[in-house]
Amino acid sequence: MSQADPHVIDEVARLRAELDDANYRYYVLDEPRLTDADYDRRLRRLQQLEEAHPELVTADSPTQRVGAAPDAGFPEVQHAVPMLSLDNAFNEEEIKAFVRRVADRLETHGDPLAFCCEPKLDGAAVSLVYERGELVTGVTRGDGRTGEGITSNLRTLRSIPLSLRGDAPPDLLEVRGEVIMSHEGFEALNDRARESDGKVFANPRNAAAGSLRQLDPKITATRPLEFSAYQVARIEPQPGDASHSQLMARLGDLGFRTSRELTVVEGAEGVIDYCRELGEKRDALGYDIDGVVIKVDDLRLQRELGFVARAPRWAIAFKFPAQEETTRLNDVEFQVGRTGAITPVARLEPVSVAGVTVSNATLHNADEIARLDVMIGDTVAVRRAGDVIPQVVRVLEERRPADARAIVFPEHCPACGSQIEHLEGEVVARCSGGLYCPAQRKEALKHFASRRALDIDGLGEKLIEALVERDWVTTPADLFRLEAERLAELPRMGRKSSENLVAALEKARQTTLGRFIFALGIREVGEATAANLARHFGSLEALMGADIEALEAVEDVGPIVAAHVHTFFRQPHNRETIDDLLACGLTWEEQEVGERPQPLAGQSWVLTGTLASMTRDEGKARLQALGAKVAGSVSRKTACVVAGEAAGSKREKADQMGVEVIDEDEFLRRLARWEAGEDDHG
Template identity: 55%
Template sequence: MLPSAVREQARRLRAEIEAHDYRYYVLDQPSIPDLAYDALMRDLADLEHKYPELITPDSPTQRVGGQAAPQFSAIRHEVPMLSLDNAFGDAEVIAFDRRVRDRLHVEGEVSYSAEPKLDGIAISLRYEHGRMECAATRGDGSTGEDVTHSVRTVRSIPLRLRGVDTPAILEVRGEIFMPRKGFEALNASAQAGGEKSFANPRNAAAGSLRQLDPRLAAERPLEFYAYGIGEVSGIYLPPSHSALLSLLKGWGLRVNDLCEVVHGVDGCLTYYRKMAANRRQLPYDIDGVVYKVDDVKLQSRLGFSTRAPRWAIAHKFPAEEVLTEVENVEFQVGRTGAITPVARLKPVFVGGVTVSNATLHNFDELSRKDVRVGDTVIVRRAGDVIPEVVAVVPERRPARSAAVQLPRRCPACGSDIIRAEGEAIARCSGGLVCSAQRKQALLHFASRRAMNIDGLGEKLVDQLVESGLVASPADLFRLRMDQVAGLERMGAKSAANLVASISGSRSTTLGKFLFAMGIPGVGEATASALAQHFQSLESLFEATEESLQVVVDVGPVIAGAVWAFFAQPHNQEVIADLRRLGVHWPNELEVSGAKSWALAGKTFVVTGTLSTLTREQAHQRIRDAGGKVTSTVSAKTSYLVRGANAGTKLERAEELNVPVLTEAEFLALVDDDRVK
């Protein structure tokens, strides 16, 4: 048995180290020299080495584990990690503020919490009873990758929350990033060792998190700022976002000191200009600022769209612009047949990456800008993501340059290029006869956010299509190992892994399957909304354009595209073929009796912590019984299901006289054939 004095010594050392970490990383007020801090760590490590039974998972010595992770597993976000809508100018911020006030029926100014938008990696930290249990990337918003082993090595992230009044469950949302000074030192070290350097700090941060060996991640200069929360239980939260940030800071989480509460749209724009003027003096990269309605009750009233909160927006800085030369103009064919002109450029560094290609969008844009081979052009990364040609520098145009001629036939298959009247986009008429369209459609089908077939990259798809092995997505499920192993750079092991990945993708969700189909205009969020509303593929086949428009964010254009897709015999054949080959989605609602439709036509919001179900399990029970789940309480909500610590959604439901169910009442309702 350990002497009580030894336990007390270990407790004291841990408390002292955690206090110094808090002062250093959160308060930015270091109180002892590095050598003294290192001595405390050595004393604790020596004590734990002598008495191994002292070691706990949240000990400061346990940030770096000894074992590399075999792979990245998936972690489901109980509260989705949604992206933010973007504003690229003052007018869009003014419009955002107007929408907020209109929805809230507010005449005066709304107060916003404004903060720098770090150019890093969004992360979710889950604490249970004060101890960090896991960490996950954003992923597709619903499911992220488990990067706990790497995140534990980030010294500005506490392994244990400070204080005694901490939540039973707390998901902290924030950004992991690499300061510029650390990034420059990392690249200098890589170059000195003959290794490949990173293009920018964001890529370096992402690459560091994806190290399977935490000892390698621990060597990278990563830092963290918290900016919000996901799931929380066991505590009442403050009434404002700014107060929430102060609470997180009190629990030992690092919060950006540049966050401010501003009033009205003028306050937002003043803050933006201040950050834009000072961004180069900051020790880290930012690509804009974020405005969030500060009042939490107002946030709840505003709610969410399918992809983003209505109470927040990211105001992006203008993209960096540089000069370079056009070496050629080529035409690419997309998965829907769209012909896109692309400028091949003399490589140039812009927006943190080296750019050698830039989109010219469409034929009209190419003609309007009059981009020619040999021109000097202004290039930027639109939204700091997609490179585009902004304009030609006419005084640098070479003599005898010729305008680029628009092709009449598809560069990939030779089919006629057609262009509907009034449309800017021209398309190849070849359909899946066109190898370029087939390849792009297959890459989309296999992508991580669609069917998630690991190992099916561009070069392999090229070989599969050109060899005649694959002509449609269904053909992927007919591939044999010997066929794949016979392709270039594919051995028996790689072939076995690919075939296993394809086989494993047979079990998916209806939303992911719809997204994988590549229906024009239907992204992930819309595909998920369609799946949740219609519940089965058969219902979608029977839907009219009018019934499709009932789905949130589906207007006449998308409704027409979805209807046309399912009406096309070829698409019906491909889908039937896929299902014959075993592609399915568990828990698909089967119209097999009255009980299956117990909650048909009912809309539910689930809030708080349930005792017998997770929130996702409750959502699935509702969907399985024909009901619809939303995240926002409104007059159209049929029921609010309340768990412990229900919070503002419960208050909103009571204001609107929405029926409120306990967990027991909800479970009884789900099992009742006679829902009124």
């Protein structure tokens, strides 16, 4: 056998050093530098080189062991049975080759072998030891032979039984499994971290591993962790179970959670069909998996097949395409959403992630850019899971080039030039040109025409989209310039529908100031707030000229809403659109401030259930116009409760307290009298 080329020796040494460093960062520091795909590529290359040059194989090569040594922060615990890793298959041909190897070694030439298949969970592997039915030890995987004792932390997981169920638990039981975090739990954890300026995790696996290694078990207890068992390492006395799947069912009886996706199949085709089906529903599982674990189901055959240095011969892991990859961030563009949200979008060097070519990824907002400390030119890790928009999850700072540039957030909307709002306490920046901004056009028009705004009958979502896509309508004022003859050219319109729409637009010209303010679509200004603004200022001119202090004096208007209203009316584009609407003939009856009688002044009312004749906001606005305060809960100070359909606990509480309760019909009768100026309450 010829001696290896010096270049091969150097490459082997480099790959070992990179993999050893990656293992240490992954298993010990919980700060991975390599994505799974990067790690797998390096490991496979090293395996190829060592297979071609067996003289280069050493006992400490990453191909011959599992992970890295444990951190000194927790006590070291020796595994009685090593926690070995699995060999990998990356395509269907490699699955077939595994099944052939197993069959050849067992010399089976008859019925196809049975294999137990289940998802390969992407979390943190742990081992649990029970003596006489009680949990005594919980240990991390560590390097496969020595792990970290984290029993106190694992006891906080509700999915781990502290005592085994059943009347006759085994004298000794060692269970292996994975601690994971669901997508829902992960998002909630990161949301809380962002609110408190805490650590935000890149993915659920990191979150699970980091949560397990907290020195204070009380912190671990607050994390949404789940344990799923996948193997029995030791059990005494030996049970009569003949298969791995039977052992998993026994674990379920003892109180453990096992995979609902666990299935026994026959032969290579059965395994491949399972892998395909699980791959198709991978995104809908609610938790991360990175492949399928395939095991010979018969325990006797497992013992006959035995082990190689680092893995069992009777099992293999089929790896799905990686959900995280590294690439270069070439530039950042700022997109305007349909509600005006300004989102920074990373333009990336195209890279395949989870089987899809990704060239764009969201950076969320300015706070996230600061947290990541990301710059243009950086090498970044990009994650894509299911239908989630690809996102940049971390920066490889050691690969930052000298010419990297900071990302600068714009001050004006890239779509319309209006001022961008950065309000205190809000992470999302927004364009303030709601009526004018082309990016928000369809949503603005839908809101403008909605029943609670101008109530333009016949102007639905599809028709608005058709008008905008043809550039017939760019601002709300353009609606009032539409002609029946032209509208009849649209698909499914016709002459009659066109004439009806023009008539509805004519009718909408006469409205109320409150409806008009609501139709403008000012952020966080609902029907009730719009009605309060109209009643307080009396005219549009007075409202448009109000300063922040004057706006905050309006009922139910706080600093944030006041800032939205003030900024909206300061944008020239918005004022031009309003002037255009008035020029199209939109009018309303104005009244002197305080002119309207307020027979309910000082009273507190509560609305509950569903009203058939109006929305809750409409009812609230009409009560407030009569002087009432509308509360969200019933108290002894409540004057009256209006109970609609499906009224619940609020009605019951009112009955208990002796508070007057009226139905919708009586509510409408009283509103009619009060709004007509009749002051009686009967």
